[in-house]
Amino acid sequence: MPVVxxxxxxxxxxxxxxxxxxxxxxxxxxxxxxxxxxxxxxxxGGHLLIAGTEEALAPYRGTHATVxxxxxxxxxxxxxxxxxEILDGPNAVPTGRNLTARHPGGATVEYVEFHxxxxxxxx
Numbered sequence: 001m002p003v004v005x006x007x008x009x010x011x012x013x014x015x016x017x018x019x020x021x022x023x024x025x026x027x028x029x030x031x032x033x034x035x036x037x038x039x040x041x042x043x044x045g046g047h048l049l050i051a052g053t054e055e056a057l058a059p060y061r062g063t064h065a066t067v068x069x070x071x072x073x074x075x076x077x078x079x080x081x082x083x084x085e086i087l088d089g090p091n092a093v094p095t096g097r098n099l100t101a102r103h104p105g106g107a108t109v110e111y112v113e114f115h116x117x118x119x120x121x122x123x
Contacts, residue, residue, distance in 0.1 A: 004068040004114075005122060007048040011061060015040045015051035022047060031121040034094045043121070063100060063108045068122070072097050072113040079103070094118075 012018040015033075019042060023029060026045030033042040038056035042049045048066050050057065069075055072090050079086060079101045087108065089099030095118035100110045114122070 002070050004070060004119075006046070007043060007066040007068070008046055009060075009063060009066060010047050010049050011057050012049055012051045013053070015042055015049055018049055018051065019044070022049065032095065032118065036094055063110050066110045066112060068112050068114055070113065072099055072111060075099065075101065075111045 010018070010022075019030065022044045026047070028045050030042040030044045033040070035041075039050055039052040039060075041051070050060060076086065076090075076099070078084075082104055084101050084103045087100045087102055090097050091099070093112065096113050096115040098110055098112045100108065102108045
């Protein structure tokens with residue numbers, strides 16, 4: 001289950017206001033931008049900007065990173081083997097499938113298996 005990319009989560013209240021700074025920092029344009037539930041998300045460089053109201057962001061703030069993997073099934077097996085806990089998912093999301101796991105030691109990580117169209121943005 002190779003990790004394809006790890007994204008640092010950055011929680012913001014206004015995606016349009018936040019993006020120019022990250023364009024300047026990374027020298028890149030967002031590779032993905034999409035709505036999810038009451039949120040707006042954009043991937044830029046090694047960051048995943050997640051925008052919404054405090055209320056909308058609250059359930060997600062405890063997640064430390066987003067990790068793009070080639071196989072969610074392998075993540076499920078790994079989490080079970082090491083005594084972690086699946087907090088949410090697997091779910092269908094705009095980029096493919098995801099799940100959120102709490103690992104022994106307390107790290108909470110979202111794992112995403114991209115569908116072909118989303119995976120093409122990584123090239």
